[in-house]
Amino acid sequence: MVRPADPDTRSAVRRVVQLLDALAADDAELSIRDLAERTGIPRSSVHRFVGELVATGLAERGPAGVRLGTKLFEYGAAAPTSRTLRDAAAPFLHTLYELTSLTVNLAVRDGASILYLDKIAARRTRVPHSRPGGRGAVHATALGKVLLAFSGTAPTDLAFADRGLPALTEHTITSAARLSAELAAVRRAGVAYDVEESHQGLFCVAAPIRDPAGAAVAAVSVTGATALTQAERYSTTVMATARAIEHELTRRRRRRHPRPATRS
Structure with missing residues (x-):
């Protein structure tokens, strides 16, 4: 039997998708502050989620902020x-x-x-x-x-x-x-x-x-x-x-x- 997703888990997934959408909408690197302002997600949460995205290769840190990671290109190409x-x-x-x-x-x-x-x-x-x-x-x-x-x-x-x-x-x-x-x-x-x-x-x-x-x-x-x-x-x-x-x-x-x- 498949258990329904926890509401907190669904909320976290939606927030991650919001962050990825914000990064995908801009060629430039975005700071934690930029991401918080564009998504409405609290800065502390943005900081935590970005850390996870970077750790999994879905995002990368650059000189001016964060950008999409090459892992997403692999998924898209597949x-x-x-x-x-x-x-x-x-x-x-x-x-x-x-x-x-x-x-x-x-x-x-x-x-x-x-x-x-x-x-x-x-x-x-x-x-x-x-x-x-x-x-x-x-x-x-x-x-x-x-x-x-x-x-x-x-x-x-x-x-x-x-x-x-x-x-x-x-x-x-x-x-x-x-x-x-x-x-x-x-x-x-x-x-x-x-x-x-x-x-x-x-x-x-x-x-x-x-x-x-x-x-x-x-x-x-x-x-x-x-x-x-x-x-x-x-x-x-x-x-x-x-x-x-x-x-x-x-x-x-x-x-x-x-x-x-x-x-x-």
């Missing part, structure tokens, strides 16, 4: 879904980078945000808001919009609807009605654009990677510094990359689960 997607997509992401010389991203949706699984950074343009393991706003990114458009979920049903659609720049869509119209256009075109909606001075073009039923399981994009008219030039190449990854995922799926031979 996750079956992300590993399968990254492995299948990798050669096509590199080809896309070679063809465009732009930053290439692979992402999946996680509720009200997107989770970046992989990134090939361009030398010419700095794209600071995307990194493997990082997150972006689902309503303000081309990756997020294309994942929403092909998920079959209406904007009003989404988790972030209660909190509204926060503006990241002056170009961010903040109205559910406008987002709904945008998603309809994305479904017609098969591609989504983000022109300075998530970050000033940058554009993004994204296409869905779909399963056999047509639902988006991930999305691929290129990001650079240019206008919409220039961004549209890359849409065909990004969509072709998404289709290639779909075919590779299908091929791998069939190899793992071959159809039984039929008797003649």
Whole structure:
């Protein structure tokens, strides 16, 4: 018989997750004071939990504070879904980078945000808001919009609807009605654009990677510094990359689960 978890244990686990979330949200090292302010956890508790995280390799101490540990990278890399997607997509992401010389991203949706699984950074343009393991706003990114458009979920049903659609720049869509119209256009075109909606001075073009039923399981994009008219030039190449990854995922799926031979 499995005994229910002790309430104190559940509370401790939640606090540890809060601390890890705070560290994951910032590239910089955070002090005990920073972590306490961001999570609302008492400093004494933060100090104790951080000690345990460092001891287990889930966090590391640096010159200015604490950062995520490499142990978490091992766990993330071992996750079956992300590993399968990254492995299948990798050669096509590199080809896309070679063809465009732009930053290439692979992402999946996680509720009200997107989770970046992989990134090939361009030398010419700095794209600071995307990194493997990082997150972006689902309503303000081309990756997020294309994942929403092909998920079959209406904007009003989404988790972030209660909190509204926060503006990241002056170009961010903040109205559910406008987002709904945008998603309809994305479904017609098969591609989504983000022109300075998530970050000033940058554009993004994204296409869905779909399963056999047509639902988006991930999305691929290129990001650079240019206008919409220039961004549209890359849409065909990004969509072709998404289709290639779909075919590779299908091929791998069939190899793992071959159809039984039929008797003649």
